[in-house]
Amino acid sequence: MIDYHIHTLLSDGKDTHEACLRMAAQYNMNEIGFSDHICLTFPHWSVAESNFVPMKEEIRKIKNIQELPFKVKFGIEMDYLPNREEEIKNVIDKLKVDYVIGSVHFINGWNFDTDPSSYINKSIDSLYTDYFELLQRSTSSGLFDIIGHADVIKKFGYYPSFKLTDLYKQAAKSFRKANIVIELNTSGLAKPCNEFYPSEEFLKICKKEKVPVTLGSDAHQAVDIARNFTKAINLLKATGYKQIAVFENRNRSFVSI
């Protein structure tokens, strides 16, 4: 069992790295990865630039702890901002991480996944079209190893008037072309949308396109680490997945589930 999507106090998580380690030790984990938010515009929920060095140092220390019963990886959840690819690449290269989750949290500067009140004034159809376009741009940028919560635009339970199948198919094709991994992110189950990211239909389409998958809880507190993972692994198996992706120094390999 691996959990590659965990936030700490350094971004918008509530707990320290140490508290997360203690919690993970209670489960039968093989690997965990810290993936605090990094964003070029430095919103309050992302790691401050002054904390880049302390973050690297903290992970280095943890990796040196001999008696941990699981591997620890250094990941980040990096915001995709269109037309700023070069700057994003520079930040990623400097941090020397094991893996990068690329996430879309902004549409035309609007931080849609933290602001449920503004959906009421928008065209939900356009939001979905715009979101999926950004998702594909983030995929083909070549900047990321993993696509974060691929259909997070559904978070607050607003859905378009059209069927999403075609957008899922286009996205899955772009994932395959970019040779990128998606995560099955379990946090959506506790949100108004009340399902994993991606949805079962989207996940099935990704499997058909042979898109590899990894697993993340998107925990913002230690107690949420590996939340709903039994359900997630059952879904992956039922969809036909037999292995999940892991990373080291941005090299990908697979473990059986």
Ligand SMILES: [Zn+2]
């Ligand atoms: Zn996110």
Ligand SMILES: [Zn+2]
């Ligand atoms: Zn996250």
